[in-house]
Amino acid sequence: MHTPLPYPGPDTTGPTHPHLDLLGWDATWAAGLDLATEPGPTLVGRVCRADAGACDVLVPGPSAAPDVVAAPWGPAVRRAHRADPTAAPVAGDWVLLTCDPDAAVAVAEVLPRRTAVVRAQVDGSSRGQVLAANADVVAVVEGLAPDPDPGRLERLLALAWSSGAEPLVVLTKADLVPDAAARAADAQTLAPGTTVLAVATPDAVGLDPIRARLAAGATIALLGASGVGKSTLLNALVGGETMRTRGLRSDGKGRHTTVTRELHLAPGGGAILDTPGMRTIGLAGADALDDVFPEVDALAADCRFADCAHDGEPGCAVLAAVASGELPERRLASYRKLLREAQHQAARTDARLRAEMTAVWKQRTRDYRRRPDKKR
């Protein structure tokens, strides 16, 4: 069956399309992709909403407003997902859509991610879950009233650091406390080396640094617990209404309206990736803890033993700093807790990978034994 192309043909679009930059496309992405080598007509788009087996993809429209296309995963994406569930397209991913006039639109390929916010699976499986792809900035959102939760802030910062994106702390509800600046300074001690902003979202106070990053074309992911003010912040930044998009169905049968969306385009440029407010966000690895706790890392250099666990060993510089009051005890406890959790997760992943490898070898051995030339 002939399926009409629901958007401008590939000859008018591509990585140099003037409207791709509205979705966050830049010279680095363009440099990594040579559409001329792609088989068949191909279109670049960005996933704004992901489902199992399909996703909504923003593609450059004929005007500044992008179109949104509902596209199922193509065979290569389905195969990649079977081998590794984190390979499935998520909000923020750049994808190639096949738009062969004789076939339905499908996601042919997910471009390698520049950054990824990955949390450990709550179901106990060893694979992580990608919450947001290709954010330039990962903003950890906490409220100032009630008081920010230090442990949660540190945990989310670890996720932000390990994503590869630039971490940022946004403290909302600054209008609800008399001493927002002092509280922001307190929170800064939990996030050494990270910019901490205090904002009063309804009054649009403190939003300018975030707006500036968006205007420069950045994609900002929001990470935070339910109720800290993510939706309010999102609405303030995208002007109450996300940039209008024309909804188009991949079968060409009229329009479809996207109700929920995870990637929102800001009217002045840039994009915001919303993540669900989760109760538990497990760490997938310990790699970012030195970034979250740089002062512990620096102190540890002076411990007598290189593998010091700061747990009562003689000559421990970290415990000495706690004793002298230089390092808050809570900070060390939080570091230890996250480290234990990340090590536990890593061990589980290793065990799972070992089991998978064993299964692969067993199967190969069976296949080998069944080979026709082995039969007599």
Ligand SMILES: Nc1nc2c(ncn2[C@@H]2O[C@H](COP(=O)(O)OP(=O)(O)OP(=O)(O)O)[C@@H](O)[C@H]2O)c(=O)[nH]1
């Ligand atoms: N005074 C004040 N209230 C705020 C601010 N930011 C958010 N709120 C209020 O805090 C409440 C929770 O905000 P939401 O934006 O719904 O929080 P959320 O993080 O999106 O929560 P979920 O939707 O559950 O994930 C709402 O009543 C907001 O109006 C702020 O800067 N100042």
Ligand SMILES: [Zn+2]
């Ligand atoms: Zn030590």
